[in-house]
Amino acid sequence: MDKKCISVVGLGFIGLPLALSFCEKGFQVYGVDVDPGKIDLLQRGMAYVTEDDDGVPLDAHLKKHLAAGTFIPTTEMEHTRAKVSAYVVTVGIPVHPSGGQLIYEPLDAAIDALGSVIMRGQLILLRPTLVPGTVEQRLLPRLTAVSKLAAGSDFHVAYAAERVAEGRAMKEFRTLDVVVGGLTPACTQRASELLAELTDGAIHQTDLRTSQLAKVVENVQRDVNLAIVNELAKVAQAHEVDLYHLIEMTNTHPRVQLLMPSVGVGGFCIPNAYLYLRDSVEDKDMMPLFETARAVNAGVPHRLVEAAALRLQDRGRRLTGTRVAVLGLGMKDGSNDTRQSPAVDCALAFAAAGADVRAFDPTVPRATFDFQVETMAECLESAAVVVVGAWQPEFESVPWKDVWPLTDTPVIIDPRHRLDTFLPSPQPSGQLS
Known part of the structure; x- marks a missing residue:
């Protein structure tokens, strides 16, 4: 088991840049994804994610680390057994496009696969945005049931959500602060040490539940701020004033920073944040502001x-x-x-x-x-x-x-x-x- 050898599980718009970012830091990375077509493209040096790392396209990083043998894309989790010191999971929880139901199956499948290969002393670091409480209530029971090992003592589990923006992910993986919470203090420390190898930003340690909540709250706050601007567009029209000039004048106050409008609010994170928060509490009516913001932006x-x-x-x-x-x-x-x-x-x-x-x-x-x-x-x-x-x-x-x-x-x-x-x-x- 090599400390500088890890696996990134899930090679999507975040997982692939993350895997190559670790490669750039001197790690050997096994990139695991269930999509054979995706793995075939990667093995041929073709990145399907648009990223620019200070003028270097993702394809260039991919080809370099394939040739060096420092990036190994595969569909087989079994290939990583006993080789890696840590599994970094990026598989998230999609939302059904019409009904709004949360789709847990991809994440559940990834966790079951991890449970079948995890060994004593290894780390599982979860990085997707999750419904707060998912790690404790859903993922840990699956891991222990499949692996027959005890999380927190036999192996480490921690959560540290990615905070990067697509398009500049590799740069932000190297520079942004990270909030990390582990199942135990030893889990938190182990994850912090791995993350410190990746980022020059500060590592903020907290408990497992707070780390999950913090990421969702970041996204909800953006949703609310964008909803303010989308409502102001109608107010500006009613008053027959230019929205952009109104924003410019308002932002002259040092404690005000209105965002710019767009054709809507999208992506995998911000639109799902309210749904994740709603799913984490019993009282579904406790967040009328967040619900309204989501409706305005949608x-x-x-x-x-x-x-x-x-x-x-x-x-x-x-x-x-x-x-x-x-x-x-x-x-x-x-x-x-x-x-x-x-x-x-x-x-x-x-x-x-x-x-x-x-x-x-x-x-x-x-x-x-x-x-x-x-x-x-x-x-x-x-x-x-x-x-x-x-x-x-x-x-x-x-x-x-x-x-x-x-x-x-x-x-x-x-x-x-x-x-x-x-x-x-x-x-x-x-x-x-």
Whole structure:
């Protein structure tokens, strides 16, 4: 068992950059994932996650560590037995897209697989966002039942949620503070020592339950702050003032920091946080503020559809049958992760309203959605509404002066005014926030 040899379980949008971040710190990493297609791509040196590490793409890190033998992708947990000192788990709890039910099966399966290989003296460090209490109430009983070992004495268990933003994960894994809580003080210390090898940030030690709650609260706080801005968009419209100027003036106060609006709030973390908190308590009505914030943010794509329809109506046009171009489908700028993406939600909302939707994102595989097209020109052609969903770096090299004239004097939904730098002058009227 080598102290500098670990396994990262789950090689998704967080797990893969995490595994390669450990490799960059001198670790040998067994990357485990149940998806054979994903492992095949990795073994061929193809990263499916968009990341830029100070100018170095994830593909470059992947190829380097494959060649050095410091990164070993596999579907077989058994290959890690007795070789690694720690298992770092990134498998999370998805939410059913229509019913909102929490889906525990992937995490349960990963824990059962770990229980079958865990050995005395090893560490299991859990890093996904979890329903507070999941480690004690659900995962530890499964681990001990399968392994026949005692958690906390035979092997160590700790929780330290990742706090990174996709697109800059590798840099933030090296720099951000971490909150860690273990089953025992020895578990906490063992996890802290491993994390200190990864990050230059501070390691904050706490108890197991607080560490799980802290991560969910971080995400809920963001949800509430974003809901404030989305509500202010309606207030600004009612007062006929510019939302961005209002935010700028308000933020001149040193204790106020309003965020910028977008086409919605997406990703795997923030939209699920309220549901995780709600699932962790018996009184489901104790958090009306968080519930309201979630409803406000979830409703943004539909509000934008209604606003665009009204603007078209002012021009004597109907949304039904109108071409709508959606630029960028990631859940945030610079990401190719479309899980719970507000840009996708906007596309679907416009389609449900009868619009002819086309979307272009050079980082998202073309077969992901029916409304995707191959080029920016094809997306913009005859578009009477243009929605900037997620701004991708590739958009900055688009020949805008050539492709923008293909549009049909569109209503623009560009909450962060990304297009302003690139569009020919004069700008078309009808900018929507």
